[in-house]
Amino acid sequence: MANEEEQKNHLFGIKDLGHKTLLQSDALYQYILETSVYPREHECLKEIRKMTAKHPLNIMATPADEGQLLSMLVKLTNSKNALEIGVFTGYSLLSTALALPPDGKENKKGSLDFVFVDADKDNYLNYHKRVLELVKIGGLIGYDNTLWAGSVAAPPDAPLMDYIKPLRGHVMELNKYLAQDSRIEICQLPVGDGITLCRRII
Numbered sequence: 001m002a003n004e005e006e007q008k009n010h011l012f013g014i015k016d017l018g019h020k021t022l023l024q025s026d027a028l029y030q031y032i033l034e035t036s037v038y039p040r041e042h043e044c045l046k047e048i049r050k051m052t053a054k055h056p057l058n059i060m061a062t063p064a065d066e067g068q069l070l071s072m073l074v075k076l077t078n079s080k081n082a083l084e085i086g087v088f089t090g091y092s093l094l095s096t097a098l099a100l101p102p103d104g105k106e107n108k109k110g111s112l113d114f115v116f117v118d119a120d121k122d123n124y125l126n127y128h129k130r131v132l133e134l135v136k137i138g139g140l141i142g143y144d145n146t147l148w149a150g151s152v153a154a155p156p157d158a159p160l161m162d163y164i165k166p167l168r169g170h171v172m173e174l175n176k177y178l179a180q181d182s183r184i185e186i187c188q189l190p191v192g193d194g195i196t197l198c199r200r201i202i
């Protein structure tokens with residue numbers, strides 16, 4: 001278990017680039033991965049995960065537990081048409097694609113059932129405007145990184161990592177916007193770096 005200073009740094013993304021969870025206990029996260037996630041992970045996803053781990057920017061990849069969540073959401077919503085905005089090595093894209101039925105599609109336009117947004121954080125509000133026009137009523141949008149390494153709750157003068165600092169305000173603005181948007185129901189989950197699920201209702 002990390003000491004108090006290490007935990008604080010980890011939460012605000014100050015130095016611990018390797019983390020893909022906001023859970024305060026690495027042992028607990030490892031337990032989740034090893035008990036419930038890795039044993040059920042598709043072989044192709046496993047391959048992508050292992051190859052991505054060697055990439056210098058591997059922090060960008062969707063973690064396996066979040067991939068499992070995306071897969072479950074696609075199935076629960078009986079999604080057939082899905083879109084992902086922001087593809088790196090494709091872990092989340094493949095997690096979604098494998099969960100679609102045989103006649104399902106990863107789409108670029110049309111009446112979408114499921115959208116996962118994991119791209120440039122300073123554009124999320126623009127994506128929201130556009131994606132709401134594309135997703136059907138009852139459809140689901142997932143915005144990734146909405147806790148932004150825990151920095152959304154950091155004091156204004158906290159010493160944040162270079163890549164965290166400039167985008168923190170945008171993520172906080174998005175969170176506020178989603179919370180008051182009456183066209184959607186929302187649920188923010190502390191999975192991965194935080195994912196906010198938005199169900200279009202009107």
Ligand SMILES: C[S@@+](CC[C@H](N)C(=O)[O-])C[C@H]1O[C@@H](n2cnc3c(N)ncnc32)[C@H](O)[C@@H]1O
Nearest residue numbers: 060061062086087088089090091092118119120
């Ligand atoms: C955090 S990564 C996405 C990781 C992805 N979930 C995965 O597991 O492969 C963000 C990706 O968004 C892409 N990106 C950034 N700005 C973008 C833009 N304006 N349009 C499309 N993609 C963008 C980046 O190139 C990067 O690959």
